[in-house]
Amino acid sequence: MSVDATAVTTSRNPAWARRRRALHHFARQFWASRPGRIGLLLLLVFVALALAAPLLADRSGLDTAVARADGVPQWASPSEHPPLGTDYLRRDVWAQFVWGSRISLFVGLAATVVTIALGSAVGIVSGFIGGWTDSVLMRVTEWFLVIPFLPLAIVLASVLGRSIWNIIFVIGVTSWPSTARLVRAQVLTVKQRLFVDRARSLGASRTHVVLKHILPNVSGLILANATLAVPISILTETTLSFLGLGDPRKPSWGKTLVEAFENGAITLRAWWYFVPSGIGILLVVLAFTLIGQTLERIADPRLGGRR
């Protein structure tokens, strides 16, 4: 009698209906978490800021020559030059904040893509193939895990030179090992599950098993791990910039902080120069951490009680 809509779709395309239900369930679980909600809203604010940069602040505010021609003073306080004053080169601090959000978010996301791609590849290969491949890969992972991350990044960045792509590469190359370990452990447990044996006994190839059975089952964990890798990437970019290894042509938040510090903003009491960028970093890092922890808890319910 009651053949409802879901039942019909289920019979027509069970896989898609299951995926949609899973997604719906996932979204509900996510929204039920208060930290998750706060993180998501914070992130949306900053993504909107980065996307709407041309509407919010004129890029010419970053140009010393234009500012000089317009008679903008140096070190103008927020009341003299709203909303956030100017720096030692007469540049608009609000414009630096708005345009800097693009660079910081971009570096954070791009470096995470490199980290996750490297880490997942090593983790899946190592866990799935096993044997001496596993031993060798895990030995290398162990090496990279123990070597202090920031000094290695500094050394790599010094040798490669100052560019945004080098920074992305350096962060990716230095932070993949923890992802690799996590993914490997998960692959090892998934590999033992019955459906993998079943697929193999039906004649599925290795590639098929990895793509259709292993990967979907570790993807939740990879996503959570990726979200938690973004804040680390953003903080690393900031620190490398502060140490003088940032891209000199890109107005990132880290670059604003190092310029403020080196040109004496602290002793000149120009708080408007170094406070906004720091708050931007803090909030974006917080947003990704909150989202990542929520995703991690959904992907691995055993963590539920701990956070």
Added chain:
Amino acid sequence: MNAAYVTKKVVGAFSTLLFVLVINFFLFRVVADDPFGSLLRGSRVPTDKVEQLRSDFGLDEPTWKQFVLYLRQTAQLDFGLSFQTRQPVWDDIQGKIWPTVLLVGVSAILSALIGVVGGFIAAWRRGSATDYSITSSTMVFYSMPDFWLGMLLLYAFAIVLPWFPVGGMTDLRSNATGLGAVWDHARHLFLPGLTLTLAYLGEYAIVARSSLLDVMGEDYLTVARAKGLRDVNVRRRHAVPNALLPVVTLAAINFGFVLSGAIAVETVFSWPGLGRATTDAIRGPDLPMLQALFLIFSAAVIFFNLLADLLYAWLDPRVGT
């Protein structure tokens, strides 16, 4: 803890150290086929000096010979001459170890103590307002760049409220001795120490909290309560000792960063340690200095990691058999 476990860990540590040496060697001398050219890009170093350096480093020899030479020199703590001071790098570094160990060591101990106590309190009162405020404030400190926190504290407590010195380790004008010198040191140490303590605190609090929450679910606590033990005794005698295990490991690992843990913060407070030396070496760029610093930072981390592994196996007999 049996001999095989110890051997395995020690061999692992040595292989990591060797890997660091290989990275150090290849990165600086082979990856860029003209290492000096790429490092000196943009800086004005006379050509004859570059040629001099090339032969100093034996860059006309085959790679493996250079590597063997490099290993031998490193074993003798010969890291070459600093580009900046023209002194042997090791002489330069030696004097900078103590300030860093003092600053990071004090902060590491304080942050471990405060963080662990905070984390345990939060876990024991899980879901309360105390838990909420401890967890969220540690999250905030954990999310900011440590050097930015340093800049804020410097601005607030050295400039706006001139209570503390703006930087350095001692007041050059004072010639105080004894207690006066100690007081002078402490005043200079306060702000960078506070910065690092706040920055490290979060990790300890998070680990301590989740560790105690794990333990609180264990059967032996139910048994302890069923025996009629009071809450205080259950906590002190049964929960806390077991929950301390992961914290001890974390502390041992973190002590590995006693040399490299304050690179950016030392720069903010002009603290005359290894971190500040790193920033100076980057700006130079001072290649031999950077190489030596990377090696020393890594060696410290590798050593304390090994220590953490052995300590863990000793404390928890289930591991290391």
